[in-house]
């Protein structure tokens with residue numbers, strides 16, 4: 133047994149990423165006011181963590197233009213952690229300027245995906261991430277740092293586990309609230325998720341890990357259960373299962389929040405999320421996108 137494993141609880145924290153990962157791949161662009169209203173409905177449904185958007189180049193991802201306006205229009209619910217994704221120093225400056233309290237900074241484990249997604253290689257991205265984490269911390273922001281393509285890559289196939297572990301260790305050298313591991317192209321399966329987490333558990337407690345899973349091959353929920361079995365208690369999910377990386381062809385959405393909640397509750401885990409209210413938020417998203 134390894135000594136890093138923390139006491140496991142039956143409480144699971146869900147972060148809704150539909151307003152970012154979900155919308156970034158949709159042809160219809162939703163205005164900031166509608167996105168803020170959806171965030172309010174999600175908060176009312178008891179979602180404890182809501183990623184409201186990203187600060188990225190609006191020419192590359194037009195769906196994310198106006199994230200600062202979304203933040204200003206949200207009726208901020210006490211106890212909810214609101215965050216935004218940033219991929220470079222410019223995005224971080226925008227996030228700091230708008231006053232969002234928590235940022236998520238992800239770098240890719242795959243060299244090819246890193247170049248396509250952010251225009252720089254993994255080494256440069258890691259160095260930039262360390263500077264961004266320090267800058268965010270010095271301004272009092274909470275920080276999640278994470279790895280994209282941690283369980284495989286559309287372009288490079290299987291990712292060497294030693295590479296993932298090395299990058300986890302290097303991220304952990306910075307001051308962080310948690311580390312995210314993303315199955316960006318949905319190539320993970322319960323076995324690879326379980327064995328990767330077992331190795332990561334030698335480096336850090338798994339209750340400080342967030343899993344971000346895509347349902348590309350229909351294994352998303354099984355992968356979540358593999359994560360739970362290993363000891364992970366934080367998951368990203370997207371209402372309606374929307375989402376996908378705009379820089380991965382055929383990318384499919386995240387695990388659907390309503391399904392995640394249904395499965396977790398049936399397994400007697402608690403999430404604090406009310407399925408009926410979540411269904412209202414889901415309807416609002418789909419009517420806005422119709």
Ligand SMILES: CC(C)C(=O)C(=O)O
Pocket residue numbers: 153217238278279280281312314315316317344346377
């Ligand atoms: C930025 C990360 C979390 C992401 O959306 C992905 O890898 O799918």
